[in-house]
Amino acid sequence: MRRIYLDHAATTPTRPEVVKAMLPYFTDAFGNPSSIYSYGQEARGAVEGARTRVAEFIGARSEEIILTSGGTEADNYALKGVAYANERKGNHIITTSIEHRAVLEVCKFLEKRGFKITYLPVDEYGLVAPDDVKRAITDKTILISVMHANNEVGTIEPVEEIGKIAREAGVYFHTDAVQTVGHIPVNVDELKVDLLAISGHKLYGPKGVGALYIREDTKLVSFMHGGGQERKCRAGTENVPAIVGLGRAVELAGQEMGKEAERQAYLRDKLIKGLVEKIDHIRVNGHPTKRLPNNVNLSADFVEGESLLLSLDSEGICASTGSACGMASPEPSHVLLALGVPREQAHGSLRFTLGRENTEADVERVLEGLPGIVARLRAMSPLLKTQQ
């Protein structure tokens, strides 16, 4: 049985072209980019080439790109870096209740150290209201952090409008763009962001690499202290093969993104429409139109997400859930709860995130398989009876 991978928001396979570009930098061109002889300079050239590609891809200059170990590090650096460099100016940070934990957990950390955090609510579709951001700004606000698109429900946030508000107020603005870079157009000037986090493995690059865009003149403290790499912001010998891989991945994304987004949006709509038609007592989580082209998130009543997930897995279909059981945590997804999804429905949520290798046949297999799985689990659910 061919396995169907539908969890591209979790990670993507590294493209063979990317792997091919990386390989020489493990063996032949293994030098340390800080060395001045030829081995070092080969590696330096490769790192700078990749940096330029990343910068151009998001409309930035290469000096504004700091290469990191991934999206989580980029988010950590943005928040902690700004917080500690600007604490004399103020101690207030604005974010949202649906951020990735790479932002939320940093906020909680900063909260314990005297920073004040405002967690803005979202509407039933997962949208943040720019007016709420505006109202939350005080003279102590030093940073606003709102994700570009949500990883669970796929809602694309009004980042551009929030960027305008932040700029007028003279407050730094960070966006976690891990789910959007390489999938939908991202331009730092259009979005009016000062900081933007990127992850390599979400766009068919390798794991262990990412980037933080830092607009010129943005004040941050160093994230890693040591040999002074990455303009003294992030010390440590560069992960040259992975950085080369990130560069190649964004290059390929640039060539194919528009067409691929269109293709995936078609499959997404077909999957949503088909499942809503075939399964009753089901709701779509997230926004109907302001949605990532690859994201499908549904809640099926009377059944639990982990059971759905494992049943799908035994039919060779890999998806994810916001159920507490599926994540081995006491609470279901904080994102679904923030959207106002009742807990019992959050427990029955399923997320499918499409990718490059998915075809219409894959969507059809889910449409054939899932209704039977839901029916089987509902037949053993005591909740259905009490509802009827």
Add this chain to the structure above:
Amino acid sequence: MTDPWSLYSEKVMEHFKNPRNVGEIEDPDGVGRVGDPVCGDVLELYIKVNDGTIVDAKFKTFGCAAAIATSSMVTEMVKGKSVEEALKISNKAVVEALDGLPPAKVHCSVLAEDALKAAIEGYLGHQKLKKQT
């Protein structure tokens, strides 16, 4: 051998995929309903008792694979046992019969034990009432 990195034992997966005794008993002698949909698991356990022996047990469960597998296992374990013996079945015994559960899932087995106890207590309460009248 079970893959040490997999979440569940083969036995849990087997009971999850082919659960025994799913359904309800018409005119049961005891019913135990425990859990809360808000927390993600609800377990309903039905028993039929004949001369102090549990002759049939069925369940309906809303929950994760561990909740379904423990429900299935506990119904298998009580069938043919006297009410007194069945009361002694602990969640630990259910977990052992399933070749173990991940630590985060042990509460599912507690739920199975609670449902069984509730069903038996229901039965015993009913018996007492019958004797009084």
